[in-house]
Amino acid sequence: MNMPSAAPMLSVQGLGMQFGGLAALSGVTLDVAHGEFVGIIGPNGAGKTTFFHAISGIIVPTSGLVRMDGREMQGKPPEAFCRAGVARTFQTPRIFAGMTVQENIRFAFTFGNQVGRSSLIDEVIEETHIGGLRGEIAGSLPPARQRQLEIAMALVTAPRLLLLDEVAAGLTESEVEDVARLISRLRKQYGLTVVWIEHAVRTLMRTVDRVAVLHFGRLLADGTPAQVSEDESVISAYLGEEVAQ
Numbered sequence: 001m002n003m004p005s006a007a008p009m010l011s012v013q014g015l016g017m018q019f020g021g022l023a024a025l026s027g028v029t030l031d032v033a034h035g036e037f038v039g040i041i042g043p044n045g046a047g048k049t050t051f052f053h054a055i056s057g058i059i060v061p062t063s064g065l066v067r068m069d070g071r072e073m074q075g076k077p078p079e080a081f082c083r084a085g086v087a088r089t090f091q092t093p094r095i096f097a098g099m100t101v102q103e104n105i106r107f108a109f110t111f112g113n114q115v116g117r118s119s120l121i122d123e124v125i126e127e128t129h130i131g132g133l134r135g136e137i138a139g140s141l142p143p144a145r146q147r148q149l150e151i152a153m154a155l156v157t158a159p160r161l162l163l164l165d166e167v168a169a170g171l172t173e174s175e176v177e178d179v180a181r182l183i184s185r186l187r188k189q190y191g192l193t194v195v196w197i198e199h200a201v202r203t204l205m206r207t208v209d210r211v212a213v214l215h216f217g218r219l220l221a222d223g224t225p226a227q228v229s230e231d232e233s234v235i236s237a238y239l240g241e242e243v244a245q
């Protein structure tokens with residue numbers, strides 16, 4: 001019988017990451033439910049990327065638990081997170097600059113969960129609007145197209161949980177809006193749960209269901225965009241300057 005799981009898709013408890021004397025993360029507890037769209041904001045150095053590294057197997061956290069569908073995952077390698085349905089993009093795109101768009105996507109596909117369903121490659125290329133760029137060398141693409149390629153490379157692994165680390169960084173305002181629309185549409189189409197780290201706070205707040213704020217490695221706030229944007233501690237620590245810009 002296929003009982004729906006009561007466990008959150010992602011459950012993080014008391015996550016800590018120590019780099020020598022520096023606590024990049026301390027006691028971070030955050031659950032993400034199936035189908036949720038969560039934004040993560042916070043100043044540079046707050047620990048946002050380190051959080052993603054710990055929930056995708058790039059680093060082994062110093063303390064705490066990371067569960068996917070109730071199964072303990074902390075300390076497991078990236079392949080185990082991929083098999084559990086986690087895919088991510090990187091703050092600095094990790095694409096093969098000398099390979100074509102099509103080759104990059106084929107490469108990502110072979111590491112995914114749907115080897116054998118190669119129709120996913122063409123489908124994702126169309127859905128991420130890079131159909132006309134298949135033969136282009138990835139490294140020569142403008143930033144917005146490289147971001148679309150990275151999203152496509154994550155999607156061909158057939159994830160359930162998509163982690164996006166500043167996919168709008170370095171883009172123009174209208175490109176940022178385009179990326180937000182693209183993510184929202186892909187999320188619905190593929191039934192994805194999404195966690196999106198981004199500095200474009202206004203766009204993020206309009207797009208996500210819930211926002212978590214990291215500050216000096218700690219979870220400063222977690223709530224709806226309306227709750228978080230009115231939170232005094234968030235305004236003084238971070239939002240004051242962001243909104244004023």
Ligand SMILES: Nc1ncnc2c1ncn2[C@@H]1O[C@H](COP(=O)(O)OP(=O)(O)O)[C@@H](O)[C@H]1O
Binds near residue numbers: 024044047050051
């Ligand atoms: N591999 C590492 N070794 C040492 N310090 C690191 C390492 N990775 C990140 N840090 C430090 O951890 C803190 C959090 O970094 P990061 O997670 O990249 O922050 P954010 O993504 O919020 O800007 C920063 O002070 C950063 O310099």
Ligand SMILES: [Mg+2]
Binds near residue numbers: 048049091
């Ligand atoms: Mg970062």
